[in-house]
Amino acid sequence: MQSHSRLMQLKVKDLMVHKRRLVEVPDNATLADALNTMTVLGIKPVANRVRAVPVAAKPGQWLGAGGSMIVESDKQSGSARKQYIGVVTMLDVVAHTAGDDGESGLDKKMAAPVSSIIGHCPEGLSLWSLNPNTSIMDCMEMLSKGIHRVLVPLDSNIENITGPELVESASAYAMLTQMDLISFFLDRSSELHGILSHTVTHLSAIHNTVLALTSQARVKDAIKCMSTEMLNAVPIVEASTEEEDHKQLVDGKNRRVLGTFSASDLKGCHLATLRSWLPLNALDFVEKIPRTPLFTAATSTPGRELVTCHVTSTLAQVIHMVTTKRVHRVWVVNQNDRLQGLVSLTDIIATVRSALLSGAQDL
Numbered sequence: 039m040q041s042h043s044r045l046m047q048l049k050v051k052d053l054m055v056h057k058r059r060l061v062e063v064p065d066n067a068t069l070a071d072a073l074n075t076m077t078v079l080g081i082k083p084v085a086n087r088v089r090a091v092p093v094a095a096k097p098g099q100w101l102g103a104g105g106s107m108i109v110e111s112d113k114q115s116g117s118a119r120k121q122y123i124g125v126v127t128m129l130d131v132v133a134h135t136a137g138d139d140g141e142s143g144l145d146k147k148m149a150a151p152v153s154s155i156i157g158h159c160p161e162g163l164s165l166w167s168l169n170p171n172t173s174i175m176d177c178m179e180m181l182s183k184g185i186h187r188v189l190v191p192l193d194s195n196i197e198n199i200t201g202p203e204l205v206e207s208a209s210a211y212a213m214l215t216q217m218d219l220i221s222f223f224l225d226r227s228s229e230l231h232g233i234l235s236h237t238v239t240h241l242s243a244i245h246n247t248v249l250a251l252t253s254q255a256r257v258k259d260a261i262k263c264m265s266t267e268m269l270n271a272v273p274i275v276e277a278s279t280e281e282e283d284h285k286q287l288v289d290g291k292n293r294r295v296l297g298t299f300s301a302s303d304l305k306g307c308h309l310a311t312l313r314s315w316l317p318l319n320a321l322d323f324v325e326k327i328p329r330t331p332l333f334t335a336a337t338s339t340p341g342r343e344l345v346t347c348h349v350t351s352t353l354a355q356v357i358h359m360v361t362t363k364r365v366h367r368v369w370v371v372n373q374n375d376r377l378q379g380l381v382s383l384t385d386i387i388a389t390v391r392s393a394l395l396s397g398a399q400d401l
Contacts, residue, residue, distance in 0.1 A: 048239060050214065051170035052179050053222055053291060054190055057212040062112050065095035065123060065153040069134065072126050072152045076305050088303055089270075089366075090187060092128040092165075093152050094211070097121040103156055104164030113209035122189065122211075124156035124165050129270050133158035135304075136265035138162040144313055159268050161186060167206040168214065169340035175391065177387055178219065193223045216383040217366070223390060224361050227354060232349035233393040234354035241353055242380040243389040244370050250290030254276040257323045258316040259285045259316055260299045271300040274321050292376045295369050297324040297344055346371050349378055353389065358382050 063072050077086045097109055097118035108122045130301040135147050159164045161184070168177060168188040180188065189206030227234055238244050250273045251260050264272060267287060274292035277284065287346050301318050304312060315323055346369045347356050359368050360383065 042232075042262075045226060045393055046173075046175055046227050048174040049170065050168055050172045050174065050190060051153050052174070053214060053218055054170060054212055055191070057190075057214070057218075059192070060092060060189065060211045060213055062092040062094040062380055063126070063152055065093050065100070065151065065235055066228045067093075067152050068149050069126075069131065069152060070148045073131065073148075073202075074233070076128070081093045089305075090125050090318050092122050092189065093156060094124050094126050095122040100153070103162060104166075106167075107166040108165060108167050108358075109204075109207045110211065111191070111207045116207075118207070120237045120331065124151065124162055125187065126152045126155055127159060127161060128187075128305060129264070129268065130155050130157075130162055130345060130365070132261055133265040133268070133302060136262045140265040144316075146334065160184075165189070165234060167191060167211070168189065169206075175394070177214075178387050181216050181219055184371070184393055186383075187213055188223055199262040201229075208217070208343055216387060217361070219366075219387055220357055220383055221361050223386070224357050227343050230390065231354075233390060234357065235352055237350055237352055238347065238356055238381055239371065241389045243353060243356075243385045244349070245382060246379040248273060248290040248377060248380050250275040250289040250293065250295075251320055252282055252284045252288055252375070253296055253319075253321050254282075255320045256284075256316070257260040257318050258319050260317075261304075263287045264301060264396060270302075270369060271298055271365075273297070273377060273380075274299055274324065280367070290377045291379075294375060295344060295346060295371065295377050297321050298365075298369070312395075330392070346375075353386065356384060358387070 061075070063075050072091055075091055097120060100121060100123040102121065103106060103124035109118045110120045111118050134150065137143065152207055166185060166188045168180065168190050170190055174260055189211045192210040192212055193208055196255045223230060231245050243252045249267060249269065251263065253274055254277045263286065272287065273290050275290045282288065294373040295329045303324070345359055345361065345365050347359060349370055349372055356368050360366065366382050369377060370381060
């Protein structure tokens with residue numbers, strides 16, 4: 039299709055038109071500082087529930103994540119002003135705070151410098167930049183392979199770039215995320231109609247294995263489980279028996295979904311609040327979170343609505359759900375509302391890219 043051909047010729051800079059300059063935290067900021075930065079950013083409509091912040095340090099003092107050397111330099115002199123040494127995500131926060139250390143232990147963990155937290159989850163082990171002249175197809179390939187965000191220099195003059203870079207110097211950066219790319223798909227839905235009109239089942243976009251919490255799990259159990267499995271969010275499903283081990287994740291397939299426990303939920307919690315909520319039932323926590331003033335201000339979604347789709351839902355419907363509800367995965371249920379799988383942002387990007395490459399007429 040000609041419309042597909044035009045879309046495939048676009049570049050990363052076409053996605054960056056309305057992106058703002060990067061907001062980061064210094065390497066000596068505490069974990070509490072980083073959480074506060076993400077919460078404040080999340081209150082602003084343009085930020086839409088920020089889940090990660092880059093960490094900046096004085097140049098030459100750190101080896102960046104994955105051996106990267108991404109530097110912000112003075113536009114006139116070219117001298118380095120700061121170096122980005124990694125990104126702290128909400129999953130890093132979950133991994134760092136997991137454990138039975140009591141209240142004093144939680145205080146100590148929240149006071150740790152963010153530089154010591156980078157890399158707690160695999161995503162933080164590498165820091166990538168993507169040149170604005172990179173093709174959108176190469177961008178889609180990168181963001182469909184487990185990388186959720188990249189830094190994009192705003193003033194690069196390099197023309198012939200074919201992929202991600204570990205070394206970059208620019209006077210300013212912005213962050214490009216998977217959600218930005220999904221929003222682009224929505225904006226171009228008329229051009230992508232031949233792909234997006236198919237069901238998620240037909241496109242093989244459903245991830246069939248879903249680990250879940252039972253409805254009897256506690257918040258501290260949820261944090262431990264998510265840390266161990268490196269999961270940003272898990273469904274909360276109906277417990278099957280009293281004898282079931284509620285401290286472990288279970289196979290959620292064919293169980294009724296009651297809610298979602300997300301690492302991002304912790305972002306709106308003050309330390310004292312989080313401390314008091316750790317022993318709570320995770321489902322009670324999910325239901326209480328929307329009623330806290332900070333969470334209400336920090337989210338564009340009223341309450342913690344359970345976001346699900348059906349096996350017969352189209353990809354267009356799922357994209358509409360993730361962009362309007364600002365979620366990174368949608369639980370897939372059958373006609374009896376029993377859990378069948380999930381569709382993540384990674385799944386959506388990989389599916390659209392594969393369909394573009396193969397041609398919509400072959401679907």
